[in-house]
Amino acid sequence: MVEFQLLDRRVHRSKHALCNALFDLLEQNKYDHISIKDIIVKAGYSRGTFYSHYRNKDDLLYECIESLFDKMVKSYRNWYIDKDLLNIKEFHNEPLTFLSHMKQYGRYYQILLGKNVQIDFRQKITEVLLNLFVDDFEYIGKSEQNPLEQSLLNRYCGYGVIGVILEWINEDFPTSPQKLSEELVKTMQTPLGNIRIKRKSQWNSYYYSDTIS
Structure with a gap:
């Protein structure tokens, strides 16, 4: 032994x-x-x-990526693994463990998202995280939602969070995991109201182009 x-x-x-x-x-x-x-x-x-x-360096690269994803998924699920229901209004700093993982292994993520690796890592990490949203979460609203609407809502929320995180990585972590976690929670808890149209006078002229008929 x-x-x-x-x-x-x-x-x-x-x-x-x-x-x-x-x-x-x-x-x-x-x-x-x-x-x-x-x-x-x-x-x-x-x-x-x-x-x-x-067998070759591709095997090594993909095992490194799989190991990274395994750590990522475990850190992501860590804050809700012992729960059956999440109340978004009661969130405090739940995403922190996951974001701390991203910062801890930031070097690996930045290299994989960079120009020296000829794989679409952005697509790979998006698929993994989106599958977590779709597989693990079911949003419960005031009215019944059919499966198509639920799937659309999962993807809508998932892509939004993923986009923020990838931008955070690409910009070399301009804020701390703690700060970003707090901001993400605020975003989740903030319902959208009316939308004001801004500065029409400054819109580019191509919005009104008739070049294509």
Whole structure:
């Protein structure tokens, strides 16, 4: 049993080192320009160790992403895992654990959202978070909602929150997780009233163009 535990620790340590090496390299290099040799030299492991875990660097990248998503989902569900009903009016700072995770692993998210990784990570993270909204939440209003309306409401709320979080990451976390959490809660608790149309005189002329008939 001790040998298995030691082996597990060794596997975890080598995988962790390879993942960190890949992300260190991605800070300065495009993914397509990084070789397995670059990764193992940076990590301080042999080619044999690499191939004992992965078939190629794509396997390594996707396992790093899956590990990150696993941590993200756990942190997201942490604040409601023991609840059956959420009252938005009673929210205080519920998103904080999730946002703290995003800040803690911000380097990884920023690299994956950056130009050096040739995958649409923005779409991937949006899908994961949106699925959480759709799968975990059912909004209860004053009137009955049919399934189509419920699905639309889930996506409407989900895309809004996701957009704010991705912008926060891309702007290098201009506010603290605590502050953003408080602002998100305020947004959730604020019903929309009437909408005032602003500064019509400053609208661009292309709004009135007849170029396309």
